[in-house]
Amino acid sequence: MNMYVNQDLPVRQRIRDAHEAAINAFAEPGTWLDSHARVAILAEARHAHSCGLCQERKAALSPYAVDGNHEARTDLADDLVEIVHRITTDSGRLTRSWYQGVIDAGISPETYVEIVGLVATSIVVDSFGASLGCDPAQPPAAKNGQPGKESNPAVIDAGAWVPMLDLVQEETDIEIPTAPNIFRAMGLVPGAISHFFGVMGSQYSLTEYDITLKRSQIELLASRVSSLNQCFY
Amino acid sequence: MLLRRSGEISEESYNLSGVMSNADVGVEDEDLLVGIAEAVFAGDPNDLADVRAEAIGSIGAEKFVDAIGIASGFNGITKVANATGIPLDTRTEEVTASLRQQIGIDDYSESHKTNLYG
Numbered sequence: 001m002n003m004y005v006n007q008d009l010p011v012r013q014r015i016r017d018a019h020e021a022a023i024n025a026f027a028e029p030g031t032w033l034d035s036h037a038r039v040a041i042l043a044e045a046r047h048a049h050s051c052g053l054c055q056e057r058k059a060a061l062s063p064y065a066v067d068g069n070h071e072a073r074t075d076l077a078d079d080l081v082e083i084v085h086r087i088t089t090d091s092g093r094l095t096r097s098w099y100q101g102v103i104d105a106g107i108s109p110e111t112y113v114e115i116v117g118l119v120a121t122s123i124v125v126d127s128f129g130a131s132l133g134c135d136p137a138q139p140p141a142a143k144n145g146q147p148g149k150e151s152n153p154a155v156i157d158a159g160a161w162v163p164m165l166d167l168v169q170e171e172t173d174i175e176i177p178t179a180p181n182i183f184r185a186m187g188l189v190p191g192a193i194s195h196f197f198g199v200m201g202s203q204y205s206l207t208e209y210d211i212t213l214k215r216s217q218i219e220l221l222a223s224r225v226s227s228l229n230q231c232f233y
Numbered sequence: 234m235l236l237r238r239s240g241e242i243s244e245e246s247y248n249l250s251g252v253m254s255n256a257d258v259g260v261e262d263e264d265l266l267v268g269i270a271e272a273v274f275a276g277d278p279n280d281l282a283d284v285r286a287e288a289i290g291s292i293g294a295e296k297f298v299d300a301i302g303i304a305s306g307f308n309g310i311t312k313v314a315n316a317t318g319i320p321l322d323t324r325t326e327e328v329t330a331s332l333r334q335q336i337g338i339d340d341y342s343e344s345h346k347t348n349l350y351g
Contacts, residue, residue, distance in 0.1 A: 001290070008294075009289075009294050009297070009298050010294055010295050010298055011273070011298055011324075012298070012302075015302060022269035036323040049247070049276070054266070060345060062350050063350070064350050064351060087312050087315070087316045088312070091311065091312045091315035092311075092315055092341065093346065093349075094315055094318075094346075095346050095347055095350050095351065096318055096343065096347065097342075097347070097350075097351055098350075099318065100314075113317070116254065116312070116313055116316045116317060117318075118312070120309040120310065120312040120316075121309065121311045123305075123308055123309040123310030123312055124305050124308065124310075125305075127273050127276065127301075127304070127305035127308045128301055128302060128305035128306075128307065129282055129297055130273075130276055130278065130281060131269075131273050131301035131304070131305060132285075132301070133281065133282060133283065133285060133322060134250055143290060158320070159319075159320040160317050160318050160319040161317055162317050162318070165320065167318055169323075171324055174316055176324075176325065177322050177323075177324065180322050181319040181320060181321070182313060182319060183308060184319075185313055185314065185317040185319045186247050186313065186317070189246065189264075196309070196310075196313065199306075200306050200310055201311075202302075202304045203302035203303065203305065203306040204302065204303055204307070211299045211302075212293075212295045212296045212299050213296060213299050213300060213303070214260075216245065216247065216260045217260055217261060217262065217266055217300075218303050219268070219272050220252070220258060220260045220263065220266055220270075221266055221269065221300055221303040221304050221307070222306075222307045224252060224266070224267055224270035224271070224304075224325055225270045225273065225274055225303075225304050225307040225308055225311065226307055226311050226314060227252055227307065227338075228270065228271065229274065229307075229311035229312070229315065230273040230315070230341045231311035231314050231315055231341060232314070232321070232338060232339075232341035232342045233311075233313075233314035233319055233320075233321060233342070
């Protein structure tokens with residue numbers, strides 16, 4: 001695939017490698033979703049901002065006051081399209097009630113977590129590419145194979161909507177535990193953790209790493225984007 | 234909230250309320266970095282082209298690429314946090330209580346969103 005070769009900006013090799021691996025991983029069978037669904041989720045995440053219903057909801061005082069049907073681009077089931085589009089376009093106004101509605105409608109928490117990871121990964125890769133001025137990476141062709149559907153028992157209820165990875169916590173000198181909740185959030189699906197953080201880890205680290213920006217500049221960027229996304233965490 | 238800790242470690246003082254508003258925070262190249270953050274979040278190709286050209290001419294291509302790495306990463310990781318409803322890490326919750334209230338981050342809390350949207 002050789003991502004970002006047709007532009008002149010100095011993209012670090014670790015980022016090129018991570019993004020290429022992440023895009024290719026959409027075509028692999030996941031833990032709870034098959035390859036076809038995973039590739040469709042990538043397509044829907046890329047299309048969500050063009051969806052009329054999503055635009056109406058985004059403009060509304062409350063997205064929960066606007067009913068309708070999403071303008072899907074794939075054959076992904078409607079309830080999965082709702083998850084993908086909402087997380088992509090308006091994640092800051094998601095609530096526990098909305099999540100519970102998704103689960104009550106028959107989506108397993110494991111499937112939900114896998115979708116969260118796929119959407120978030122696609123947003124990182126596509127936001128980066130768009131910022132360079134590149135078209136989105138060509139979606140991979142779906143592969144054969146079935147999801148393993150193996151539950152991870154090493155999770156606990158720690159106050160999130162979803163069970164989180166059960167890890168021993170030790171505090172670091174930056175007052176963040178060794179396994180922060182954002183890392184534990186997708187604990188139901190370890191493959192989602194490695195997929196997402198394979199990309200995220202190539203671009204950001206809590207500890208010293210090879211980057212031209214000062215720590216204060218890094219955290220200003222992080223804080224501002226978090227604020228724009230209405231993120232409490 | 235790591236910006237607060239970053240300031241403590243480097244013994245520099247930042248106006249953290251600027252993260253949630255248009256006030257100056259006190260970070261080098263702040264206006265440009267905020268512009269990058271906003272353009273990456275919005276995703277408009279024309280705005281991205283403008284900020285890209287400005288940044289390359291100002292801070293250089295390497296810093297620009299590193300900056301969009303941070304911004305795009307947080308544009309994704311916030312979706313994980315928002316969509317899973319994770320609570321703050323215990324120590325962070327303890328040491329940032331007054332700061333969160335002061336600068337308005339509590340408006341993004343689970344309880345506040347539930348009050349607004351049910």
